[in-house]
Amino acid sequence: MNKTIRRTAVFCFLLVIALLARVTWVQEVDGQALADDKYNRRNMIAQYANPFGDIIVGGQPVTGSAQTSNGDFKYKRTYTDGPLYSAVTGRMSQVYGATQLEGIYQGVLNGTDSRTKSLLDVVIGSHGKPGDVLTTIEPAVQKTAYKGLGNKNGAAVAIDPKTGNILAMVSTPSYDPSKIAGGSKADGQAWQQYSQDKSRPLDNRALRQTYPPGSTFKLVVAAAALQDGLYSSIDQSTSSPNPYTLPGTVSRLTNENPAAPCENASIRTALEYSCNTVFAKMAVDLGQDKVKAMADAFGFDSGNLDIPVRAAQSVYPTKMPKSSLAQTGIGQFDVRATPLQMAMVVSAIANGGKLMAPHMVSKVTDSGGDPLQTFEPQRKSQPISESTAKQLQDAMVSVIQKGTGTNAQIPGVEVGGKTGTAQHGVDNGDNPYAWFVSYAKDGSGKQVAVAVMVDDPDAVRSEISGNGLAGPIAKSMMQAALKTS
Structure with missing residues (x-):
């Protein structure tokens, strides 16, 4: 054979x-990746080809499915009382x-999760029958x-x-998630309306x-002081001047109520009157x-709090001067907490010091x-003990x-609580947040x-208080949970 022809043939x-190897690679390796890609149009069409499973609250579904009249997607998600439960369900759009x-249980709800598939489904590459997600939410408490x-x-x-x-x-x-489901x-x-709304409904x-938790964080500081032995009793007098000069500064911290008996007040009295001076000095x-260790034990600074939705990380700051440390004692400076986090603090106190992991799904x-x-x-x-x-x-x-x-x-119920009014904004120029935590x-x-x-x-600043704005809501929720009138 001619040498040139032989080389050309080889x-x-x-x-x-090389072509056969590439085709095999694409079919066996890249093909599966492409098939599984979330942007694969065929996958999305398949996901919306059948009715979905439901999210259940109080034994009843708060989601549903409806056929669409046009487009590639045969079904879309519907919601019963969508605005009421959107913070629980989220959206499927x-x-x-x-x-x-x-989002977390999308595979179960649309039948793509392997646990929903029969052997036949696996063999023929079909979706399984969608399952349901049962929540711990109590409708009466949610509605209240x-x-x-x-x-x-x-x-x-x-x-x-x-x-x-x-x-x-x-x-x-x-x-309303129903309005953006299709x-x-x-x-x-x-x-577009939801996204551009300054009140951020999404x-x-x-x-x-x-948010800055304000005076509700005083519970964490009090817990640290008692647990550490700085004070042995809630009725022991503290070493607390009134006003209190922040360490290293000439700034004097005062109390909201000038007539409150905050000088050297006990923890009980300081919580009753929400004495800033007592807890600022106590943190220092x-x-x-020690304050951070207690905050972290309650759940602060945890980046993996899943309920099963991942919660934002509540934060207790570090590497700060004593003047800032004093401000953290009253839930200001860079202390940040979710409402879930502050509910966890009160939950642990009410449960004899044991913090149970919060969760809102009971069964899938x-x-x-x-x-x-x-x-x-x-x-x-x-x-805490x-x-x-x-x-x-x-x-x-x-x-x-x-x-x-x-x-x-x-009446007839043991109720314990703590109010809070947290300043925020440039030079604390915005209306403060009103907090109320209770059990x-x-x-x-x-x-x-x-x-x-x-x-x-929009509230009048002088009328903003945890007791006034948030207290009645907390009371009605507790009554709904305990089924009292």
């Missing part, structure tokens, strides 16, 4: 081998994706919180301290936004390491109702009975822990 043979429970917040910017969370079950999670102003022009207009203020006396089931996954109560941490918790409960009851939290009193126990031993945050930019 080269062509190698090209054929043909255009804007899935969030919250809709939503009604109480109304049109205000705010959030509310209720937790069962014994189990960690989240009974309510509300963020307002809310939005791909129509109307859905696009609704998305945000989940209860779970995904952090403890030192930032297949189409026949058989469990694919169940969630049992789990202890997250033990930030039972004796410290009991002392804090006593002090919090005093806040409700004769202190700054009287609006949350419920309630009835005679049967049933409990609930609540955190409410209200951000009302």
